[in-house]
Amino acid sequence: MASRMNIWAPFLLLASVFTFSNAGKISIYWGQNGNEGTLAETCATGDYSFVNLAFLSSFGAGRNPQLNLAGHCDPYSNGCTGLSSNITFCQSKGVKVILSIGGGAGAYSIASQDDAKQLAQYIWNNYLGGQSPKRPLGDAVLDGVDFDIESGGPDHYDDLATYLSAYSAKGKKVYLTAAPQCPYPDAMVGKALDTGLFDYVWVQFYNNPPCQYSSGQVTNLDDAWKQWTAGIKAKNIFLGLPAAPDAAGSGFIPTGDLTSKVLPVLKRSKKYGGVMLWSKYYDDQTGYSKAIKSDV
Ligand SMILES: *[C@@H]1O[C@H](CO)[C@@H](O)[C@H](O)[C@H]1NC(C)=O
Numbered sequence: 001m002a003s004r005m006n007i008w009a010p011f012l013l014l015a016s017v018f019t020f021s022n023a024g025k026i027s028i029y030w031g032q033n034g035n036e037g038t039l040a041e042t043c044a045t046g047d048y049s050f051v052n053l054a055f056l057s058s059f060g061a062g063r064n065p066q067l068n069l070a071g072h073c074d075p076y077s078n079g080c081t082g083l084s085s086n087i088t089f090c091q092s093k094g095v096k097v098i099l100s101i102g103g104g105a106g107a108y109s110i111a112s113q114d115d116a117k118q119l120a121q122y123i124w125n126n127y128l129g130g131q132s133p134k135r136p137l138g139d140a141v142l143d144g145v146d147f148d149i150e151s152g153g154p155d156h157y158d159d160l161a162t163y164l165s166a167y168s169a170k171g172k173k174v175y176l177t178a179a180p181q182c183p184y185p186d187a188m189v190g191k192a193l194d195t196g197l198f199d200y201v202w203v204q205f206y207n208n209p210p211c212q213y214s215s216g217q218v219t220n221l222d223d224a225w226k227q228w229t230a231g232i233k234a235k236n237i238f239l240g241l242p243a244a245p246d247a248a249g250s251g252f253i254p255t256g257d258l259t260s261k262v263l264p265v266l267k268r269s270k271k272y273g274g275v276m277l278w279s280k281y282y283d284d285q286t287g288y289s290k291a292i293k294s295d296v
Helices: 004-022 037-045 084-090 113-127 156-172 219-229 255-266 280-286 290-296
Strands: 024-030 050-059 096-103 145-147 175-178 200-204 236-242 272-278
Touching: 004 037, 024 037, 024 280, 024 290, 037 084, 037 236, 050 113, 050 145, 084 096, 096 113, 096 175, 113 156, 113 280, 145 156, 156 175, 200 219, 200 272, 219 236, 219 255, 255 272, 272 280, 272 290, 280 290
Parallel strands: 024 050, 024 272, 050 096, 096 145, 145 175, 175 200, 200 236, 236 272
Antiparallel strands: none
């Protein structure tokens, strides 16, 4: 009996290492503050696995699709093409660079299934593997598209997801990610998420007190987390948080509370993928990602 145990012990040890090493990743938003370092500097920190470029803030229903990267560069004068080398630098470091569409302040909506098709084609030609004479970020091919839809109505984002996802067949995979609000299901992207086409979903557990962590109480957040992990097909769900108290109206979690009280609960879930932070600017102010990195 004893010798049998010895024979199997190394295999059991190996199995347990794989079973319990549930290391998550950090996803960050970059683009809405000129004082947050360059994109290449962001990726050079080694802290992030995903950078969401925020935002393609205007699109659909006859609008001219428009990128807004605040003080970083001016897309109107074609001033953001220099980002191409930063994007390929990030990708060489294993960081996925994603175009985030929508955001809190833009003007956007999709008028019809055909409008969704045209938008998908525009994004493919201008930011992904297609071609266009005036690519706002130059030749670099982004890794995917993030749906941060917070206004303008929920219609046809399922169509947009379907059309974008179909471009994966042309070669490089087009990753689809989303940033819904924590009340489940999300009013804007709920239907799009039902397509099952999304790879990573970073749920915003902020600006929504009923599903947030608050002063020692993880129950509300965990209840919502369970709805999200059970309700959508995506296999990687992230805990979306403000990186500083003033990065959002509410929902900031001190790093000590996060690592000792919140993450241990969420990590019981097979779908736990890591932590999303808003944003690089606020992360620079607090050092949030560096403080939590080894526990994510
Ligand atoms: C990143 O872009 C800036 C300009 O926006 C440029 O000066 C810098 O050389 C780029 N870095 C890399 C690694 O491409």
